[in-house]
Amino acid sequence: MMLIRYLSQIGKYFLMLKEVFNKPTKWSVMRGLIFKEIDDLIIDSLGIVAFISFFVGGVVAIQTALNLTNPLIPKYLIGFATRQSVILEFAPTFISIIMAGKMGSFITSSIGTMRVTEQIDALEVMGVNSLNYLVFPKIIALLLYPFLIGISMFLGILGGWMAGVYGGFTSSTDFTQGLQTEFIPFHIAYAFIKTLLFALILATIPSFHGYYMKGGALEVGKASTVSFVWTSVVIILTNYILTQLLLT
Amino acid sequence: MIEVKNIEKSFGDTKVLKGITTTFETGKTNLIIGQSGSGKTVLLKSLLGIHTPEVGTISFDGRIYSELTDDEKRDLRTEIGMVFQGSALFDSMTVEENVGFPLKMFSKKTPTEIKERVNLVIARVNLIDSNHKKPSELSGGMQKRVAIARAIVNNPKYLFCDEPNSGLDPNTAIVIDNLIKEITEEYNITTVINTHDMNSVMEIGEKIIFLKNGLLAWEGSKKNIFKTDNEAVTSFVYSSNLFKKIRKAQNKEV
Numbered sequence: 001m002m003l004i005r006y007l008s009q010i011g012k013y014f015l016m017l018k019e020v021f022n023k024p025t026k027w028s029v030m031r032g033l034i035f036k037e038i039d040d041l042i043i044d045s046l047g048i049v050a051f052i053s054f055f056v057g058g059v060v061a062i063q064t065a066l067n068l069t070n071p072l073i074p075k076y077l078i079g080f081a082t083r084q085s086v087i088l089e090f091a092p093t094f095i096s097i098i099m100a101g102k103m104g105s106f107i108t109s110s111i112g113t114m115r116v117t118e119q120i121d122a123l124e125v126m127g128v129n130s131l132n133y134l135v136f137p138k139i140i141a142l143l144l145y146p147f148l149i150g151i152s153m154f155l156g157i158l159g160g161w162m163a164g165v166y167g168g169f170t171s172s173t174d175f176t177q178g179l180q181t182e183f184i185p186f187h188i189a190y191a192f193i194k195t196l197l198f199a200l201i202l203a204t205i206p207s208f209h210g211y212y213m214k215g216g217a218l219e220v221g222k223a224s225t226v227s228f229v230w231t232s233v234v235i236i237l238t239n240y241i242l243t244q245l246l247l248t
Numbered sequence: 249m250i251e252v253k254n255i256e257k258s259f260g261d262t263k264v265l266k267g268i269t270t271t272f273e274t275g276k277t278n279l280i281i282g283q284s285g286s287g288k289t290v291l292l293k294s295l296l297g298i299h300t301p302e303v304g305t306i307s308f309d310g311r312i313y314s315e316l317t318d319d320e321k322r323d324l325r326t327e328i329g330m331v332f333q334g335s336a337l338f339d340s341m342t343v344e345e346n347v348g349f350p351l352k353m354f355s356k357k358t359p360t361e362i363k364e365r366v367n368l369v370i371a372r373v374n375l376i377d378s379n380h381k382k383p384s385e386l387s388g389g390m391q392k393r394v395a396i397a398r399a400i401v402n403n404p405k406y407l408f409c410d411e412p413n414s415g416l417d418p419n420t421a422i423v424i425d426n427l428i429k430e431i432t433e434e435y436n437i438t439t440v441i442n443t444h445d446m447n448s449v450m451e452i453g454e455k456i457i458f459l460k461n462g463l464l465a466w467e468g469s470k471k472n473i474f475k476t477d478n479e480a481v482t483s484f485v486y487s488s489n490l491f492k493k494i495r496k497a498q499n500k501e502v
Contacts, residue, residue, distance in 0.1 A: 118334055119338055119339070125330045
């Protein structure tokens with residue numbers, strides 16, 4: 001029974017995606033909506049992403065340094081480990097999980113509140129394709145999500161360098177050497193491919209939970225929580241599948 | 249004119265509308281009344297196309313809704329204005345933006361023309377100095393005025409109001425009722441109001457239909473609603489203490 005319910009929800013999600021691209025909203029209106037979503041979703045997330053990335057990058061460098069107790073292991077490994085951790089997993093995947101909480105709950109609660117207060121019904125009655133009006137600008141705005149992840153990668157590595165060098169765990173030369181050691185450019189491509197898919201997940205799953213929610217204010221809160229859980233689960237599963245497909 | 253022919257609507261095993269046939273006339277305020285759970289909202293939402301009846305037809309000046317293509321339905325919806333029970337104003341927009349929204353979405357007017365029309369309609373509903381306020385900064389009555397302004401800005405042929413004066417004080421409720429009636433006559437539109445407020449019935453009801461358990465139990469005008477011997481209608485009308493007292497007074501006079 002539960003399986004049927006999940007399958008029905010998955011089907012409903014894909015039907016929603018189809019409807020998002022139907023009957024487009026007038027471009028002059030859509031343009032404004034896209035800029036507003038870029039501001040709400042991308043620009044407003046810059047601060048928290050920068051803060052978390054910088055300090056987690058620093059912690060990764062310190063933890064690596066503290067675990068390199070064997071004198072035969074070169075110090076440049078601190079830079080190497082920081083780069084690999086930040087670029088391959090921390091920036092694309094874990095920042096996306098954090099964003100599932102920040103952006104996702106914002107998206108679910110704002111669309112859910114519109115549902116509860118009949119604003120979505122008002123759009124439909126006027127003849128507006130409410131899914132296109134509400135969800136499409138979020139998808140387009142999140143095409144800039146890799147930009148946010150790029151900043152996270154840079155600040156994570158910078159945080160690692162500062163913690164390593166100014167904490168006395170390594171020298172700047174060693175750290176930089178580590179950053180350049182066995183650098184595989186495809187890892188950057190892999191990280192950004194993941195990021196783009198996560199962006200689509202971040203825009204659509206919270207929208208789905210907000211759009212189809214039923215009930216009142218309490219249910220908006222519940223929908224936000226459910227949306228966070230499912231967005232995180234789908235991101236983690238997608239991450240596993242993509243890693244298996246692209247890196248092995 | 250909106251013609252409803254034998255519509256039926258069920259949710260699961262529960263039949264909410266049981267073969268309703270009626271007409272809503274142009275230039276008149278048509279009221280749907282009845283107790284909670286009688287099917288008023290479902291009927292209104294069926295007229296709006298939010299619910300699809302399993303049986304029967306709804307036609308708007310001869311256009312049968314279920315036979316229209318998606319594009320024709322979309323065009324028809326641009327001829328509809330709706331005032332929701334909770335106003336349903338867009339929180340992120342100012343009063344001016346809320347009222348101008350249908351024009352911005354569907355008309356080919358320039359921004360200056362839109363602004364002119366918006367100002368005209370805002371003045372028509374007597375909203376002063378509120379253009380740049382957000383809905384959260386307005387009182388319930390003012391929000392209703394904005395909702396009415398948004399509903400009529402695109403010169404609709406049909407105006408639907410779901411409990412337009414719920415949550416308002418009696419004075420504001422009368423003002424909103426009268427505003428709707430004036431607009432209906434002025435723009436010669438077909439107005440359908442869903443209400444359980446007998447004061448509204450007395451104030452603006454021109455054609456009244458009474459629903460009970462999904463059936464059309466009675467229809468007529470406000471003049472003969474007090475003369476009917478239909479038990480369901482009389483028990484609804486005289487459920488209010490005010491109307492009970494009026495009836496007692498009338499009986500004494502007789």
